[in-house]
Amino acid sequence: MANELLRVEELSTSYGDLRALWGVSLEVRENEIVALLGGNGAGKSTSLRCIAGLHPVQSGTVLFEGRDLRAVKPHRRIREGLVLIPEERGIFPMMSVEENLKVGGFTIREKAGLETALAWVYGLFPVLRARRWQPAGSLSGGEQQMLSIGKGLVSQPKLLMLDELSLGLAPVLVLKLLDLLKEIHANGVTLVLVDQNVKKILSFCHRGYVFENGRIVLEGKAADLAADPRTRKAYLGR
Amino acid sequence: MQYLVNGLIIGAVYAVIGVGFTLIFGIMQILNFAYGELFMIAAYLAYFGVTVFMLPLWLILILAMAVMFLIGFGIEKAVILPVRMKIPDWVVPVILVTLALQIILQNLALILEGGNFLGIPAYIMGSLRVGNFSVSYERLLMFGICVATLAGIWLLLRKTKLGLALQAVSQNRDAAILSGINTNTVYALCFGLSGLLISIPGVLMMPHLYAYPTVGQVPIMKAFAVTLFGGMGNVAGAIIGGFILGVAETLAAGYISALVKDGVAFAVMILILVFYPAGVGTLLTRRKLG
Numbered sequence A: 001m002a003n004e005l006l007r008v009e010e011l012s013t014s015y016g017d018l019r020a021l022w023g024v025s026l027e028v029r030e031n032e033i034v035a036l037l038g039g040n041g042a043g044k045s046t047s048l049r050c051i052a053g054l055h056p057v058q059s060g061t062v063l064f065e066g067r068d069l070r071a072v073k074p075h076r077r078i079r080e081g082l083v084l085i086p087e088e089r090g091i092f093p094m095m096s097v098e099e100n101l102k103v104g105g106f107t108i109r110e111k112a113g114l115e116t117a118l119a120w121v122y123g124l125f126p127v128l129r130a131r132r133w134q135p136a137g138s139l140s141g142g143e144q145q146m147l148s149i150g151k152g153l154v155s156q157p158k159l160l161m162l163d164e165l166s167l168g169l170a171p172v173l174v175l176k177l178l179d180l181l182k183e184i185h186a187n188g189v190t191l192v193l194v195d196q197n198v199k200k201i202l203s204f205c206h207r208g209y210v211f212e213n214g215r216i217v218l219e220g221k222a223a224d225l226a227a228d229p230r231t232r233k234a235y236l237g238r
Numbered sequence B: 001m002q003y004l005v006n007g008l009i010i011g012a013v014y015a016v017i018g019v020g021f022t023l024i025f026g027i028m029q030i031l032n033f034a035y036g037e038l039f040m041i042a043a044y045l046a047y048f049g050v051t052v053f054m055l056p057l058w059l060i061l062i063l064a065m066a067v068m069f070l071i072g073f074g075i076e077k078a079v080i081l082p083v084r085m086k087i088p089d090w091v092v093p094v095i096l097v098t099l100a101l102q103i104i105l106q107n108l109a110l111i112l113e114g115g116n117f118l119g120i121p122a123y124i125m126g127s128l129r130v131g132n133f134s135v136s137y138e139r140l141l142m143f144g145i146c147v148a149t150l151a152g153i154w155l156l157l158r159k160t161k162l163g164l165a166l167q168a169v170s171q172n173r174d175a176a177i178l179s180g181i182n183t184n185t186v187y188a189l190c191f192g193l194s195g196l197l198i199s200i201p202g203v204l205m206m207p208h209l210y211a212y213p214t215v216g217q218v219p220i221m222k223a224f225a226v227t228l229f230g231g232m233g234n235v236a237g238a239i240i241g242g243f244i245l246g247v248a249e250t251l252a253a254g255y256i257s258a259l260v261k262d263g264v265a266f267a268v269m270i271l272i273l274v275f276y277p278a279g280v281g282t283l284l285t286r287r288k289l290g
Helices: A044-052 A074-080 A097-104 A111-124 A126-130 A141-153 A171-186 A198-204 A222-227 A229-236 B002-028 B035-051 B057-086 B091-113 B137-159 B161-171 B173-178 B183-204 B217-230 B235-255 B258-275
Strands: A004-015 A018-029 A033-038 A059-064 A082-085 A159-163 A190-194 A207-212 A215-221 B127-130 B133-136
Touching (some): A018 A044, A018 A215, A044 A082, A097 A111, A111 A126, A111 A141, A141 A171, A171 A190, A171 A198, A198 A229, A215 A229, B002 B035, B035 B183, B057 B091, B057 B183, B127 B137, B137 B161, B137 B235, B161 B173, B161 B183, B217 B258, B235 B258
Parallel strands (some): A033 A190, A082 A159
Antiparallel strands (some): A004 A018, A004 A059, B127 B133
């Protein structure tokens, strides 16, 4: 079996008095594609935000390549190879496409390294090259999503976590993005996807976790989860 | 013509004052009420530089810029960072901290230096005469330094990695952190930069003003007017706003009465808030920083 990349153990946190996660444990192995599923407010996004360091962890541990992330400040985690593409598109609307990508490569020190990384991203998303001088806020929803993925890729992460990839996008565009993610995965990037679109995502992923009310209620191989009636139940409430 | 020239010169100074103020709002969404007190400290630095240490102007200016950068940086690290660490929604608490800082710094100046009005003679004598209007060399130099400063800040924001980081934090804080930008460093640098900017007018205006504990009230009113005019946090807007305020004030003083001069800033503020609250900078660019 491949090496373990991310391990989350008994993760708990809250928003004020409202408990959001109740001891979530999961793991992601190298070269896997893992789906986090569940309804709104089930804790998927919060888990990702805790892993990335945007939300404080109250108890439990997050290990990345065996290293306890409590010792790694949020802005240093990208240097470890851990990148989150947040919900609501993590882009800078008033900067050009190219400037956005340059911020994505902020941790790359050498100019040549940045150029190579930019060229790789432009190769994956030719539309971004065509629009490189345009303000990011003027792109279409799909293009903005490509930009936010592209921006996350510039640092050439080991693990890319995508929150609500298909939110607000046309089904055709979602299929196109999934194709691109397949290519990104083929380039050796491990993926964690959060999405509401269970069918499409499960046909694309290796394994999945189903969240309900801040807990993981179901986990297993994607095909098994797709066949399990409890997956549907977790989404629809009952 | 004479009024226009004078107005543009003072406008360049207002632009620098405005940029230093709007920069902090653009990046941290806070108002720095202690901004005028940084001007006050720079004015005292210039006074002692001239009277006690008898240093040349260029050296005073460079030293004041360096010291004020460190003071700005230090203020963020010493009193604002601890508040930000404790309170997740820190915008309003931090504004209150700057208000407290304003009062503390004013009274500290009163204790240390007394309430006297300390003045210095002109840095440079003489004026340039062309036809029937004249400009003093000192004002020309002031104009030159302020315009160079504005060009410098624009280059910094648009062409350097630090500028990219400042813009990123101002537009999407979470995404900036996820990209590996240390927001705490950015905030401290932003305060340092703001202190450096205000030190320039603080030193250069000294011969026309006095150093006294509440001298900061004058520039902070201008800073508010210029910032509101340009749009909160909009650097390009603040530059335009500075020049327009300078010209408007000089024209009002020349054609109406010197008494209305300081009222112009308030009139500008009220008009812009009533008719175009987003600020004129938004007409030029949606991008806030440069």
